[in-house]
Amino acid sequence: MNSLQVDPYALLHTTEFSGLARLGWERLRKSRHGDLPGWLDHIDRLPVGNFNCDLNRDAPVLGAPVEEPGMLEKQLLKLQPWRKGPLQLGGISIDTEWRSDLKWRRIAPHLELGGCSVLDIGCGNGYFGFRMLGAGAKLVVGIDPTLIFVMQWLAMQKMCPGLKNFVLPLGIDDLPANTKKFDRVFSMGVLYHRRQPVEHLEQLKSLTRPGGQIVLETLVLKGEGEKILDPQGRYCRMRNVHAIPTLGSLLRWLEQAGLPDAVTLDVSATTTQEQRSTRWMTFESLQQCLDRENPFFTVEGHPAPVRAALLIKTCP
Numbered sequence: 178m179n180s181l182q183v184d185p186y187a188l189l190h191t192t193e194f195s196g197l198a199r200l201g202w203e204r205l206r207k208s209r210h211g212d213l214p215g216w217l218d219h220i221d222r223l224p225v226g227n228f229n230c231d232l233n234r235d236a237p238v239l240g241a242p243v244e245e246p247g248m249l250e251k252q253l254l255k256l257q258p259w260r261k262g263p264l265q266l267g268g269i270s271i272d273t274e275w276r277s278d279l280k281w282r283r284i285a286p287h288l289e290l291g292g293c294s295v296l297d298i299g300c301g302n303g304y305f306g307f308r309m310l311g312a313g314a315k316l317v318v319g320i321d322p323t324l325i326f327v328m329q330w331l332a333m334q335k336m337c338p339g340l341k342n343f344v345l346p347l348g349i350d351d352l353p354a355n356t357k358k359f360d361r362v363f364s365m366g367v368l369y370h371r372r373q374p375v376e377h378l379e380q381l382k383s384l385t386r387p388g389g390q391i392v393l394e395t396l397v398l399k400g401e402g403e404k405i406l407d408p409q410g411r412y413c414r415m416r417n418v419h420a421i422p423t424l425g426s427l428l429r430w431l432e433q434a435g436l437p438d439a440v441t442l443d444v445s446a447t448t449t450q451e452q453r454s455t456r457w458m459t460f461e462s463l464q465q466c467l468d469r470e471n472p473f474f475t476v477e478g479h480p481a482p483v484r485a486a487l488l489i490k491t492c493p
């Protein structure tokens with residue numbers, strides 16, 4: 178049976194966020210992406226999993242080990258590129274491009290997710306959503322317009338059904354104005370892709386309930402004061418990076434968006450241990466995007482990536 182004959186958001190329909198479930202399901206069914214039939218075929222060939230899971234691990238466990246691991250691995254490899262993880266699916270270890278567990282370790286000690294509804298904007302395949310459930314969130318709605326990541330989530334959902342972590346094929350601008358507010362809103366690795374950063378921050382605020390919290394993670398420039406790098410052209414070989422602020426400028430943007438209550442949780446340079454090519458993501462990665470002679474700079478001559486994570490409280 179084709180994986181899209183069953184609504185993967187059925188469980189989300191039963192919650193207060195049923196409007197988003199309808200939107201996500203409609204978008205998925207109506208997608209005309211040329212690779213979709215092939216991806217769905219790969220997912221159809223995956224074994225139906227069981228409810229075995231352990232989400233409180235660097236590599237969340239989804240589904241018990243299968244009888245034919247070789248077959249499963251072959252099918253999962255067809256859903257490349259696997260960027261966010263690591264993951265343990267049906268006993269197969271997926272060594273993703275990103276060691277997203279390292280980012281999680283930097284922010285998790287500062288989060289209070291118990292019983293919370295969470296919106297994760299730019300969630301990728303939903304890796305962090307599984308970690309959030311593991312940390313006590315009652316439900317996670319992830320949105321990401323990149324369809325292959327939704328396919329990876331569909332595969333995980335098939336291997337381990339029944340978890341309230343959803344990945345919807347939507348961008349932030351697809352969310353209706355009357356979207357129900359969440360207790361927690363995450364925007365990690367998205368702000369620098371937005372042409373209007375303050376507008377993005379205002380959107381985050383409008384999606385968070387009064388007294389709720391926002392987790393913002395983004396590229397920053399090292400240094401004091403207010404300065405913004407606008408890489409005309411590429412940054413680290415990425416085409417769509419629009420603005421990289423110093424922390425001072427980022428805090429100013431937050432104030433402009435009506436979010437003055439922000440605490441910096443962490444500032445870390447991204448390393449080639451954290452982001453690298455693997456068997457599960459065979460394209461170029463950070464190593465190839467840094468200056469060979471001086472890895473403190475990108476191949477374009479910009480400062481190498483440094484990321485900051487902030488916790489922002491909204492007014493009660």
Ligand SMILES: C[S@@+](CC[C@H](N)C(=O)[O-])C[C@H]1O[C@@H](n2cnc3c(N)ncnc32)[C@H](O)[C@@H]1O
Binds near residue numbers: 277323348350365
């Ligand atoms: C750099 S990745 C970050 C993924 C993950 N949040 C993390 O921190 O590792 C950025 C993600 O944002 C998604 N994205 C890009 N534009 C978006 C938009 N307008 N709304 C929501 N997600 C978007 C991309 O598809 C991609 O998966």
